[in-house]
Amino acid sequence: MKSYYTIKDVAKKAGVSIATVSRVFNDSPFVNEETRKRISKIANELNYTPNLLARGLMLKKTDTLGVILPDLYGDFFSEVIKGIDEIARKKGYHILVASTHSHKSEIESILKVMRSGRVDGLIIMSPHIDSNSIRNFLPDNMPAVLLNCFGDYSTLTSITIDNFNGAKMMIRHLIKHGHKNIAIIKGVEGNYDAEERLRGYRKALKESSITESPRYLLNGEFTEESGYMAMKKISSIRPRPTAVFASNDSMAIGAIRAAHELGIKIPVDIAIAGFDDVPISKYIKPSLSSVHVPIFDLGRFAANKLIEKIEKGDKMKHEKMVLNTTLMVRESCGCL
Amino acid sequence: MKSYYTIKDVAKKAGVSIATVSRVFNDSPFVNEETRKRISKIANELNYTPNLLARGLMLKKTDTLGVILPDLYGDFFSEVIKGIDEIARKKGYHILVASTHSHKSEIESILKVMRSGRVDGLIIMSPHIDSNSIRNFLPDNMPAVLLNCFGDYSTLTSITIDNFNGAKMMIRHLIKHGHKNIAIIKGVEGNYDAEERLRGYRKALKESSITESPRYLLNGEFTEESGYMAMKKISSIRPRPTAVFASNDSMAIGAIRAAHELGIKIPVDIAIAGFDDVPISKYIKPSLSSVHVPIFDLGRFAANKLIEKIEKGDKMKHEKMVLNTTLMVRESCGCL
DNA sequence: TTGTAAGCGTTATCAG
DNA sequence: CTGATAACGCTTACAA
Numbered sequence: 001m002k003s004y005y006t007i008k009d010v011a012k013k014a015g016v017s018i019a020t021v022s023r024v025f026n027d028s029p030f031v032n033e034e035t036r037k038r039i040s041k042i043a044n045e046l047n048y049t050p051n052l053l054a055r056g057l058m059l060k061k062t063d064t065l066g067v068i069l070p071d072l073y074g075d076f077f078s079e080v081i082k083g084i085d086e087i088a089r090k091k092g093y094h095i096l097v098a099s100t101h102s103h104k105s106e107i108e109s110i111l112k113v114m115r116s117g118r119v120d121g122l123i124i125m126s127p128h129i130d131s132n133s134i135r136n137f138l139p140d141n142m143p144a145v146l147l148n149c150f151g152d153y154s155t156l157t158s159i160t161i162d163n164f165n166g167a168k169m170m171i172r173h174l175i176k177h178g179h180k181n182i183a184i185i186k187g188v189e190g191n192y193d194a195e196e197r198l199r200g201y202r203k204a205l206k207e208s209s210i211t212e213s214p215r216y217l218l219n220g221e222f223t224e225e226s227g228y229m230a231m232k233k234i235s236s237i238r239p240r241p242t243a244v245f246a247s248n249d250s251m252a253i254g255a256i257r258a259a260h261e262l263g264i265k266i267p268v269d270i271a272i273a274g275f276d277d278v279p280i281s282k283y284i285k286p287s288l289s290s291v292h293v294p295i296f297d298l299g300r301f302a303a304n305k306l307i308e309k310i311e312k313g314d315k316m317k318h319e320k321m322v323l324n325t326t327l328m329v330r331e332s333c334g335c336l
Numbered sequence: 337m338k339s340y341y342t343i344k345d346v347a348k349k350a351g352v353s354i355a356t357v358s359r360v361f362n363d364s365p366f367v368n369e370e371t372r373k374r375i376s377k378i379a380n381e382l383n384y385t386p387n388l389l390a391r392g393l394m395l396k397k398t399d400t401l402g403v404i405l406p407d408l409y410g411d412f413f414s415e416v417i418k419g420i421d422e423i424a425r426k427k428g429y430h431i432l433v434a435s436t437h438s439h440k441s442e443i444e445s446i447l448k449v450m451r452s453g454r455v456d457g458l459i460i461m462s463p464h465i466d467s468n469s470i471r472n473f474l475p476d477n478m479p480a481v482l483l484n485c486f487g488d489y490s491t492l493t494s495i496t497i498d499n500f501n502g503a504k505m506m507i508r509h510l511i512k513h514g515h516k517n518i519a520i521i522k523g524v525e526g527n528y529d530a531e532e533r534l535r536g537y538r539k540a541l542k543e544s545s546i547t548e549s550p551r552y553l554l555n556g557e558f559t560e561e562s563g564y565m566a567m568k569k570i571s572s573i574r575p576r577p578t579a580v581f582a583s584n585d586s587m588a589i590g591a592i593r594a595a596h597e598l599g600i601k602i603p604v605d606i607a608i609a610g611f612d613d614v615p616i617s618k619y620i621k622p623s624l625s626s627v628h629v630p631i632f633d634l635g636r637f638a639a640n641k642l643i644e645k646i647e648k649g650d651k652m653k654h655e656k657m658v659l660n661t662t663l664m665v666r667e668s669c670g671c672l
Numbered sequence: 673t674t675g676t677a678a679g680c681g682t683t684a685t686c687a688g
Numbered sequence: 689c690t691g692a693t694a695a696c697g698c699t700t701a702c703a704a
Contacts, residue, residue, distance in 0.1 A: 003477035006681055017691045022683060030689055047475070051453040053398070054681035057389045057696045064432075072421050078414035085408050085435055089442075094449060096400075096432050099421055106425075113430060117387040117697085139383070141339035253619055283589050285621030342697055353675045358699060368673055390697035393680045453681085 005046040013046070014039045025050050056117065065306060066119035067097045068110055070127065075278045076295055080147070083299020084123060091307050093120075102128040111137040121310045123147065123302045127192035143309035145302045150192050157309065159301055159321045163193050163275075166291035166325030167200025167245070170273050173327060174243045175208050177335050179271060183216040183241035185230040185251050194222070197247045197275060216241055220251045227254025234270075235262050242270060243333070249274035249281050252288055256332070267334025277328050286331035294323050341382040349382070350375045361386050392453065401642060402455035403433045404446055406463065411614045412631060416483070419635020420459060427643050429456075438464040447473040457642045459483065463528035479645035481638045486528050493645065495637055495657045499529050499611075502627035502661030503536025503581070506609050509663060510579045511544050513671050515607060519552040519577035521566040521587050530558070533583045533611060552577055556587045563590025570606075571598050578606060579669070585610035585617050588624055592668070603670025613664050622667035630659050 002009070011018040016035065023031045024039045042048075056062040065088055069077050081097065088095050096119055100106045107126065111134070114122060121143035126134055129150055138144055138156075146158040174182055184201045187194025205212050215237055218230040227246055231254065234244060246252035252274030259266050266272055266286055274281060274290040281288035301321065329335055338345070347354040352371060359367045360375045378384075392398040401424055405413050417433065424431050432455055436442045443462065447470070450458060457479035462470055465486055474480055474492075482494040510518055520537045523530025541548050551573055554566040563582055567590065570580060582588035588610030595602050602608055602622055610617060610626040617624035637657065665671055 004475055008681080018682080019684085019691060019693095020689085023690085026683080032689060035689085049448050049452045051393075051681050052449065053389045053393045053453045054696085055683075057387070057393060057681080057698090058683045060696080062389070071418070073414050073418040075411070075414075078409050078411075078417075081414075081433075082407070082409040082435075085433070089434075094432060094434060096430060097417075097421070098425075098430060099418075112385050113388065116385045117389045139340055257619065280616045280619065283593065283616065284619050344697080354698080355675060355677095355700080356673085359674090362699075366673060371673080387697050390680085391699075393682090393697085394699045396680080 005048045007048075007050065010039065010043050010046060010048050014042050060117070062118060062120055063092060064094045064096055064119045065303065066114040066122045067095050068107070068114070068122065068124045068126070069097070069099055070102050070125060072097065072099045075280075076276065079295040080125070080299040080302075083296045084303040085299075087300050087303035087307070091303075093303075093307065100126065102126065102130070104130055104133070107134060108137055115139050115142055121145075121306045123306055125149070127194075128188075129190040129192070143306060145306045145309070147298060147302055148192050150195075155318060157305055157318045157320075159298060159305065159323065161193070161293050161298065161323050162325045163196035164200040164203070166275065166293070166327075167197040167247075168204045169200075169325075169327050170275070170289075170291050171201050171204035171245060172207070173329070173335070174245070174271060174273065174333060175204065175210070177271075177333070179243040180210055181213075181216065181239055181241040182210075182243045182245060183218060183234055183237070185218045185220040185227055185244065185246040185255065187220055187222045187247040187251075189219075191222070194247055201245060220247060222248050222250060224250045224254040224257075227251025228258045229254075231255035231258035232262070235259075235264060240270070244270055244272050246272065246274045249276045249278045249288060249290055252290070252332070253280065253284060256284065256286075256288070267332055271334045272332045274332075281328075281330070289330045289333035289335075290328050292326045292328045294325075297323060341384045343384075343386065346375065346379050346382060346384050350378050358386075396453070398454060398456055399428060400430045400432055400455045401639065402450040402458040403431050404443070404450070404458065404460045404462070405433070405435055406438050406461060408433065408435045411616075412612065415631040416461070416635040416638075419632045420639040421635075423636050423639035423643070427639075429639075429643065436462065438462065438466070440466055440469070443470060444473055451475050451478055457481075457646045459638045459642055461485070463530075464524075465526040465528070479642060481642045481645070483634060483638055484528050486531075491654060493641055493654045493656075495634060495641065495659065497529070497629050497634065497659050498661045499532035500536040500539070502611065502629070502663075503533040503583075504540045505536075505661075505663050506611070506625075506627050507537050507540035507581060508543070509665070509671070510581070510607060510609065510669060511540065511546070513607075513669070515579040516546055517549075517552065517575055517577040518546075518579045518581060519554060519570055519573070521554045521556040521563055521580065521582040521591065523556055523558045523583040523587075525555075527558070530583055537581060556583060558584050558586060560586045560590040560593075563587025564594045565590075567591035567594035568598070571595075571600060576606070580606055580608050582608065582610045585612045585614045585624060585626055588626070588668070589616065589620060592620065592622075592624070603668055607670045608668045610668075617664075617666070625666045625669035625671075626664050628662045628664045630661075633659060 007018045011021045098110045123145050125147035127148045220226040277290040277292035281290050343354045347357045434446045461483035463484045556562040613626040613628035617626050
């Protein structure tokens with residue numbers, strides 16, 4: 001007994017040519033109803049399904065989307081994937097995922113694999129500035145959608161989150177409630193989201209003629225731990241800031257933990273705000289004011305756009321899409 | 337200009353046969369150093385990489401692991417994926433993911449795709465009892481590792497988390513601290529993890545000769561919302577339980593939210609414990625006592641086992657592996 | 673050390 | 689309606 005059957009086996013058993021079997025599996029109208037039934041029955045018995053590699057080789061179509069992300073873990077990425085998956089499955093595509101850890105060499109090797117006939121198109125998120133070179137590694141016939149990347153790639157479709165305005169709104173909000181000494185815990189250096197959020201912070205300060213103080217600029221790595229460390233430092237800055245804007249929620253949560261340990265009351269002593277609006281932010285105490293990011297949509301839009309590009313051909317004009325962010329005011333900023 | 341090049345293009349340009357080009361890309365020792373260099377150079381210029389579909393078709397090897405999960409979202413699944421990805425990349429494999437939403441039809445169609453030459457092996461997590469039939473859909477030559485599934489598949493390798501003992505330990509712990517009226521918020525009906533945790537709960541009660549009360553058995557869906565609802569019900573049960581064991585952390589967090597709203601103090605009025613030890617549990621107030629589950633290891637072990645099976649052939653004996661869970665005592669159970 | 677040619681499992685083009 | 693047969697892009701005996 002063979003461990004798997006091919007179109008030939010089915011054809012032989014049904015006493016027809018492989019062409020006819022192929023027709024059956026491709027819903028060709030030109031096949032006799034009885035023949036069709038007989039072939040279907042035999043295929044079923046043999047548990048036969050067409051080999052997708054062979055089919056892909058012929059058709060130059062794999063019904064697969066390549067998804068390249070910096071990491072696969074955490075609320076953010078997993079929600080992006082879920083969004084992509086939802087659309088993909090709905091439209092009959094599968095997804096091949098890979099994480100780069102923002103390493104240039106990883107990106108290149110992944111791209112090499114992905115472009116070698118295995119996927120019909122690519123969704124790439126590479127917020128790190130070094131990974132800019134991605135473009136050069138993309139065969140220019142390969143449909144692609146870029147997520148949260150630097151640069152204005154007029155040649156590529158890209159979708160970004162409105163980091164800049166999100167941060168600006170949040171800082172404006174803090175200023176409106178009387179804060180003047182506002183510290184920021186920055187994100188990873190050279191990261192698109194981090195830079196844009198910083199830019200928003202600066203813009204809001206400038207608007208209100210508040211001079212930016214370098215002492216209020218803390219480094220962070222987008223991790224809980226780095227937020228914790230930053231808050232420890234902040235506690236000894238004089239004059240002590242009355243508000244802290246963490247460039248993402250993980251860091252905000254770390255900052256809150258540090259504050260707890262230091263006996264600093266939030267939001268009474270210091271107001272804290274984050275960015276991303278991860279699910280947890282509602283549940284921590286105090287609940288975290290944050291900037292909501294439509295992550296799920298990001299994934300869905302990306303998948304939709306990509307599939308559109310794949311199916312309409314690349315003559316589709318390239319576009320840049322920006323997703324709105326919204327303010328989520330909760331307890332930690334002290335305005336409730 | 338062609339949009340992509342094949343082995344033929346390279347061969348022609350280098351003035352050799354495709355066999356030689358192939359040899360170069362497969363590191364065959366039998367190729368003249370100069371020829372090799374010339375071919376490499378030309379391949380580079382053309383930005384040529386071997387088509388992996390064609391190669392896979394010949395070799396019957398795709399260097400890809402299929403990963404089938406109930407869902408792609410959330411701390412749990414994303415950490416499983418990350419674990420798998422870490423090992424896979426290390427050993428030169430890629431991963432094709434799909435989510436089933438525990439729908440039988442989805443599982444079947446996914447399996448059909450996965451087995452059609454696209455993956456070398458499968459990691460399947462299907463804790464729902466209906467999806468039991470998976471076995472029948474697996475070509476028996478396809479290496480596979482089952483995660484947290486029902487049944488004792490002596491024919492398949494499986495890895496599970498020790499849900500039973502985890503729950504038992506937690507309940508024992510509560511009993512030791514004086515609780516006798518312990519409610520449980522159950523997980524999804526027919527779900528492997530849910531059933532096992534319930535079994536652990538019962539075992540611990542029986543051990544201490546505490547009679548199980550049906551009123552203390554609340555239904556839940558593993559969601560935050562269902563935990564919230566359950567707690568609302570619990571608050572009006574008389575005699576009111578002094579402790580609540582939620583079958584996962586999401587529900588425990590929902591329960592805590594409900595308690596807050598109802599003015600029930602945790603852990604003073606009611607102790608609460610969860611399961612999974614998701615990252616958030618450390619950060620909520622009160623911090624959540626939970627049962628730690630080595631999720632990341634689950635993914636890594638699964639990937640390692642699968643790759644081993646793929647490479648050693650399926651003569652490898654099938655095994656059942658159980659990963660230990662450990663008690664994480666924090667504030668919410670009131671023992672600190 | 674290299675080339676020739678068969679074959680992997682499909683689909684597509686033509687005849688019939 | 690059906691069957692040969694040539695692709696698809698690659699690896700691998702076997703021959704030279």
